[in-house]
Amino acid sequence: MKSIILIFTIFTSLLSAKYLSNESCKECHEDIYYEYQTSYHSKTYFNDELHRKVANKISSTKYDCGVCHMPGATNLKELESGKNRPSEHEIEQTDAISCFYCHQIGFVQKAHDKNINFLSKKPAGYKPSMFGSLENADDSDKHEMLNNPIYKKNVCLGCHSHKRNSHGVLIFDAMEDNQDSTGCIKCHMPYSPGAVEKTNKRGREEHRSHDFPGIHNSEMIKDGVDISISSDNNTIEVKLENKMPHPLIIQASRLKYLEVTIKRDDKIIWKNFKNSPMEDKKGAFVTEFLDENDKFVSIPAFAHKRGFVNNLKAKETRVIKYSVESIKSNDIITASMYLMLVKPSCSVDLDLKDPKLTKPILMKQFILKK
Numbered sequence: 001m002k003s004i005i006l007i008f009t010i011f012t013s014l015l016s017a018k019y020l021s022n023e024s025c026k027e028c029h030e031d032i033y034y035e036y037q038t039s040y041h042s043k044t045y046f047n048d049e050l051h052r053k054v055a056n057k058i059s060s061t062k063y064d065c066g067v068c069h070m071p072g073a074t075n076l077k078e079l080e081s082g083k084n085r086p087s088e089h090e091i092e093q094t095d096a097i098s099c100f101y102c103h104q105i106g107f108v109q110k111a112h113d114k115n116i117n118f119l120s121k122k123p124a125g126y127k128p129s130m131f132g133s134l135e136n137a138d139d140s141d142k143h144e145m146l147n148n149p150i151y152k153k154n155v156c157l158g159c160h161s162h163k164r165n166s167h168g169v170l171i172f173d174a175m176e177d178n179q180d181s182t183g184c185i186k187c188h189m190p191y192s193p194g195a196v197e198k199t200n201k202r203g204r205e206e207h208r209s210h211d212f213p214g215i216h217n218s219e220m221i222k223d224g225v226d227i228s229i230s231s232d233n234n235t236i237e238v239k240l241e242n243k244m245p246h247p248l249i250i251q252a253s254r255l256k257y258l259e260v261t262i263k264r265d266d267k268i269i270w271k272n273f274k275n276s277p278m279e280d281k282k283g284a285f286v287t288e289f290l291d292e293n294d295k296f297v298s299i300p301a302f303a304h305k306r307g308f309v310n311n312l313k314a315k316e317t318r319v320i321k322y323s324v325e326s327i328k329s330n331d332i333i334t335a336s337m338y339l340m341l342v343k344p345s346c347s348v349d350l351d352l353k354d355p356k357l358t359k360p361i362l363m364k365q366f367i368l369k370k
């Protein structure tokens with residue numbers, strides 16, 4: 001084991017080793033670099049319209065989202081207080097959730113409002129250490145490598161566990177107390193073909209994918225829930241099974257909803273809602289928020305309490321029953337789960353135009369022919 005001096009600091013210290021940009025990793029980790037570029041970890045204030053619009057709506061001067069969304073920024077405090085604005089000229093900011101940042105997380109401390117990442121940094125003049133889970137990784141001239149058990153345990157917890165707003169309202173709660181990162185990595189960093197780095201002295205044939213597929217990935221969204229239907233003459237039972245070890249709704253801007261129809265002779269003769277999926281409260285999965293006067297607010301930062309909440313817990317199975325007029329043979333019953341990346345109330349307030357954000361996306365469908 002190499003002996004090195006680790007200095008734990010939350011943010012940067014004047015003494016810390018030089019920042020290495022995402023671009024600089026490309027020289028040796030080309031495949032991983034390009035995967036990462038397509039991932040949502042490469043998104044931040046500058047290239048994620050939704051994030052920028054929400055942040056600007058909350059405040060035109062203060063930006064306090066950086067600890068999770070551009071954690072490598074050297075001026076997080078100034079951004080929070082409004083002394084500085086996000087700047088496209090700062091590489092530590094435009095690098096979003098950067099390679100260098102993630103691979104320096106040495107310790108995660110649990111806390112009430114949100115967890116805190118502690119970075120393990122080397123003093124200036126030393127080669128930086130990158131943490132990972134490779135055993136006995138080779139050294140390179142750019143960085144040392146250290147195996148750190150955190151890569152199996154806590155590395156995703158620092159940002160993904162939970163978050164409260166400044167009024168103490170829980171905005172999202174994705175992980176159970178003792179849940180570790182092993183599962184997250186298994187599903188969200190599947191192995192993909194290709195070496196870990198270009199010299200590939202060990203002849204490795206695959207690496208952990210860094211495109212972090214999730215809710216924006218058209219294949220991945222089919223895997224989150226299973227749907228099945230059973231019915232007798234005048235009831236339909238839709239069984240939903242959340243296969244994920246986290247809630248169905250994490251991010252507060254999302255709406256996921258069930259559309260159930262009965263088709264007879266090619267005509268829809270019954271549907272679980274008329275105009276808005278919110279008419280069927282059992283089938284609409286969403287987290288809503290209220291202000292101090294119990295008025296609905298679409299932006300979680302303004303919430304003083306939670307409003308209507310319907311969610312499926314990690315691994316929860318739920319049966320939703322509908323009473324209908326008599327079902328006949330040859331009727332076709334369809335249950336579909338749709339996703340809206342941004343719920344309508346939010347897209348109106350933010351004046352969102354991108355159809356990818358505002359149009360329903362089919363996640364999963366089950367069809368039963370009587």
Ligand code: HEC
Nearest residue numbers: 020025028099100130132133134137138140142145146197
């Ligand atoms: C000059 C080439 C080079 C550059 C540039 C480089 N690396 Fe590496 N990196 C390597 C080599 C060689 C290995 C060892 C691979 C092995 O042992 O199979 C490695 C391994 C790693 C590992 C695995 C360590 C472990 O213990 O799991 C991580 C993580 C890593 N690099 C991150 C980075 C990041 C982040 C950057 C950019 C800031 C970067 N590297 C830039 C050459 C490089």
Ligand code: HEC
Nearest residue numbers: 040043048068069071155156159184185188213214215216
């Ligand atoms: C430094 C904070 C931070 C850490 C650490 C972190 N993430 Fe993220 N992650 C984010 C943020 C912020 C976003 C949302 C970015 C955006 O959409 O603008 C995100 C997005 C995601 C997404 C959503 C992608 C999508 O398209 O749906 C997945 C999946 C994900 N992260 C998985 C992980 C996993 C697995 C780990 C642990 C290996 C991890 N993250 C560690 C901050 C972090």
Ligand code: HEC
Nearest residue numbers: 156160175183184187214215220221223224244245250251
């Ligand atoms: C069994 C596979 C599986 C495991 C394990 C898993 N996820 Fe997911 N996750 C998914 C799938 C599938 C989706 C996309 C479908 C959806 O969101 O309904 C998803 C979506 C997400 C999203 C996007 C949510 C959003 O609304 O933007 C994040 C963030 C995320 N997962 C983080 C994590 C974290 C953190 C862990 C570890 C605690 C984890 N996941 C463990 C399968 C998994």
Ligand code: HEC
Nearest residue numbers: 025029032033036041097098099102133151185196207208
């Ligand atoms: C959100 C955090 C996060 C970000 C951002 C991130 N990585 Fe990783 N990386 C991980 C985790 C977690 C693993 C280890 C997965 C495992 O083996 O358990 C890993 C593994 C690696 C490995 C070893 C690959 C393997 O299959 O063992 C290399 C090399 C690496 N990362 C380089 C990079 C580079 C280069 C970037 C930026 C282009 C980057 N990482 C961005 C979390 C991250």
Ligand code: HEC
Nearest residue numbers: 048050051054055064065068114159160162163250251301
């Ligand atoms: C505690 C860490 C944390 C903080 C602080 C934080 N976020 Fe996030 N944010 C996340 C994570 C993690 C995700 C990925 C999705 C998820 O977990 O639901 C995310 C996703 C998002 C998304 C969805 C992005 C997309 O493209 O789909 C928006 C919008 C967003 N955050 C806005 C903000 C704003 C605005 C702030 C500051 C007021 C903020 N967040 C502060 C952790 C955080």
